[in-house]
Amino acid sequence: MxxxxxxxxxxxxxxxxxxxxxxxxxxxxxxxxxxxxxxxxxxxxxxxxxxxxxxxxxxxxxxxxxxxxxxxxxxxxxxxxxxxxxxxxxxxxxxxxxxxxxxxxxxxxxxxxxxxxxxxPDGLTYGLLGLGLLYQALGGKLAGGLEAAFRSAGLLALVAGYGGLVLRRGRDAPKEHPVGTHQVHLAALLGAALGGGVGMAAGFFNWALNARLGKPLALPDPLTLGLFPLALFLRSDPLQALLDGLLAAGGVALAGGLYWAVRDRLVPPSPPLGAASPTGEHREEEPVAMGYGDVKLLGALGAWAGLPGALLALFLAALFGALFGLALGQRKIPFGPYLALGGGVAFLYGEALIRAYLAWLGL
Ligand SMILES: [Zn+2]
Structure with a gap:
């Protein structure tokens, strides 16, 4: 029945x-x-x-x-x-x-x-994230769910950060005011070097400072992203440093994304009047730079399925993307549907798949 x-x-x-x-x-x-x-x-x-x-x-x-x-x-x-x-x-x-x-x-x-x-749409990605956190909270695992959400989002935010840096051939991205990808990358660097809490605090401090000063101050991407791999090895445990960097980056990415989502709802996304505003010229680029749709979705998947589940979802999404991409030829297909498919499989069968894989490796 x-x-x-x-x-x-x-x-x-x-x-x-x-x-x-x-x-x-x-x-x-x-x-x-x-x-x-x-x-x-x-x-x-x-x-x-x-x-x-x-x-x-x-x-x-x-x-x-x-x-x-x-x-x-x-x-x-x-x-x-x-x-x-x-x-x-x-x-x-x-x-x-x-x-x-x-x-x-x-x-x-x-x-x-x-x-x-x-x-x-932000309403759906943040809605899914909120539901995932509620789901974990009901099982007494809110802190773990939040950590997994931040780390999952942070992972894809950094992948996007390095991808953008390569596409721009090492040049810095336009800075967003008061918060954008630069604060996410700063949080990742300091999180890896000094711990997740410190990294997140640095990102939020930079954000608050920009809001106070009225201009977008930020360390350039080539510096923060360039130093990030080195920062991992400043610590005795590089894997923990990586997890801390991802945590800080994801926390700032999801909070910044939420800020823009709410702001776009309150303020119509048209360029502000008066050329003196430093935000005007970049307003058009924001959906691309801090759009982060896939980042928010992977964060939500992390909240539901944990960091291993989100990693599996990302792996499956890349796999499905490559297979379907080959089958469908050149047609441009967004990544979200693949992430959703990978997330669904990871949520239902993630533990079984990961256990089978570990057994196959002999672990
Ligand atoms: Zn009809």
Whole structure:
């Protein structure tokens, strides 16, 4: 009974996710108006809204105007149903299973919105992060969840930092005011050299200083990122130094990202009036520089599945990305859907996969 119940619930949730995927990026309400045909505007009846089956019965066409309906709709429904079914096989009916359903609903919405818009909405990435922390808190593991979230986010923030540095051929990135990737890289360096708390404090101090001074002061990336590997070996335990650096970087990255997410909601993202503002010229570049969508998503995955789970998700995402990339050719595909897929696998089967791998290594 339980798997069947989960499947039906998943199909229904998938139908709702189609609405979320379509409307959320447009800033429209996900509850009103009721579903209608995008071609003819006819309001859809209950008979048109049975997940998967309506689409099959109507042979993929609108009942009222015969316009073709994208196979994406039944696909999202079937995918959500399938994910919920796997959750039911993995967890008995419990609060844990309910959280797992939410986890997959968020991942599927994020994956398809990223496919459509090349963006991972902050509401969903931070929502998933918050739910993951709540999930850990209920198990008495809030501190561990937060640490894993910071380290996972910090890892991808540094990968992005080095990637950007290579793409710019070693030149510094434009500085953001009051907080941006420079503060993240500073936190990583000092975190690795002096401990996670010190690194995070340095990043936040730099941020506060910039806010106070009204200009973006920061150490250049070639310096902070260049010294980071050396800082690891200042400490007796380079692995701990790495974990501390990632912790500090991720903490500042997630906090800075949250600042921009809230700010963009309060202040419309148009350039401020008056050329004297140091922020004006870089305003356009912020979504790229401190966009960090994948960083926030991996942070959220860390909160749910721990640092090993997030590492596995990242590895699987890179693997899937390479395989699908080869299969699909040159078409540009965002990384978010692969991360979501890797995260889903890591959440359900991570421990088993890691245990099997260690056994295979003979550990
Ligand atoms: Zn129609």
């Amino acid at each position: 339980w798997p069947l119940l989960a499947l039906v619930l998943g199909l229904a949730v998938g139908s709702f996710l189609n609405v979320v995927i379509h409307r959320l990026p447009r800033g429209e309400s996900v509850v009103f108006p009721p579903s209608h045909c995008p071609a003819c505007g006819h309001r859809l009846s209950a008979l048109d809204l049975i997940p998967v089956f309506s689409w099959l019965l109507l042979k993929g066409r609108c009942r009222y105007c015969q316009a073709p309906i994208s196979p994406r709709y039944p696909l999202v429904e079937a995918l959500t149903g399938g994910a919920f079914l796997l959750v039911a096989f993995r967890f008995p009916p419990s609060l844990e299973a309910l959280f797992a359903f939410l986890f997959f609903a968020f991942l599927i919405a994020l994956a398809f919105i990223d496919l459509d818009t090349y963006e991972l």
